[in-house]
Amino acid sequence: SFDLTQPPSVSVSPGQTATITCSGDKLGDEFASWYQQRPGQSPVLIIFQDDKRPSGIPERFSGSNSGTTATLTITGTQPMDEADYYCQAWDSNTAVVFGGGTRLTVL
Amino acid sequence: QVQLVQSGPEVKKPGASMRVSCKASAYTFTDYGITWVRQAPGQGLEYMGWINPQNGYTKYGQKFQGRVTMTTETSTSTAYMELRSLRSDDTATYYCARLLSGGPLDYWGQGSLVTVSS
Numbered sequence: 724s725f726d727l728t729q730p731p732s733v734s735v736s737p738g739q740t741a742t743i744t745c746s747g748d749k750l751g752d753e754f755a756s757w758y759q760q761r762p763g764q765s766p767v768l769i770i771f772q773d774d775k776r777p778s779g780i781p782e783r784f785s786g787s788n789s790g791t792t793a794t795l796t797i798t799g800t801q802p803m804d805e806a807d808y809y810c811q812a813w814d815s816n817t818a819v820v821f822g823g824g825t826r827l828t829v830l
Numbered sequence: 831q832v833q834l835v836q837s838g839p840e841v842k843k844p845g846a847s848m849r850v851s852c853k854a855s856a857y858t859f860t861d862y863g864i865t866w867v868r869q870a871p872g873q874g875l876e877y878m879g880w881i882n883p884q885n886g887y888t889k890y891g892q893k894f895q896g897r898v899t900m901t902t903e904t905s906t907s908t909a910y911m912e913l914r915s916l917r918s919d920d921t922a923t924y925y926c927a928r929l930l931s932g933g934p935l936d937y938w939g940q941g942s943l944v945t946v947s948s
Contacts, residue, residue: 819933
């Protein structure tokens with residue numbers, strides 16, 4: 724299995740670009756997904772297969788994955804984007820692996 | 831629309847067992863895996879395991895092996911997760927989620943809060 728490491732917190736001003744990273748030794752060899760979780764709610768899939776958005780997810784959310792780092796980018800961050808974000812990958816031994824989560828603060 | 835509806839909150843004593851259900855609707859239940867994830871209060875997401883409803887294949891997280899059993903009932907499109915020998919640190923919200931090929935979890939249940947307390 725492998726570990727995924729995220730920064731515990733990221734802050735961004737409204738309208739600016741937020742970048743959240745996810746690092747893991749074998750991450751570039753796997754597809755990465757990202758989830759948004761608002762307080763008291765279930766996680767929501769916002770990026771899958773590195774850079775694809777499910778239907779209904781705003782275009783300001785984008786993803787990339789190369790080498791050992793996957794990145795979630797929120798362009799033109801809105802106050803409603805304040806939430807916890809989790810990266811996730813699939814490992815052939817462990818199956819699902821989550822990062823520790825990043826709290827995004829919009830201030 | 832796809833829905834996963836979970837059972838309600840429970841309070842359990844240490845040493846007891848818990849079972850959470852997850853009823854799927856609006857898709858062919860046997861076409862997708864079901865993953866179980868838990869989240870302790872104020873903590874991150876923790877993978878517990880997944881089950882293939884088509885053939886009953888299971889893959890449990892190492893931390894839970896020997897203490898968890900995941901099953902499905904295809905006639906009712908319901909998945910179950912049983913966790914035994916409960917401890918206070920098993921207090922968490924337990925989620926089921928639909929598993930797509932390659933790992934993404936595209937639909938999640940509303941969560942089931944299980945509190946373990948004497």
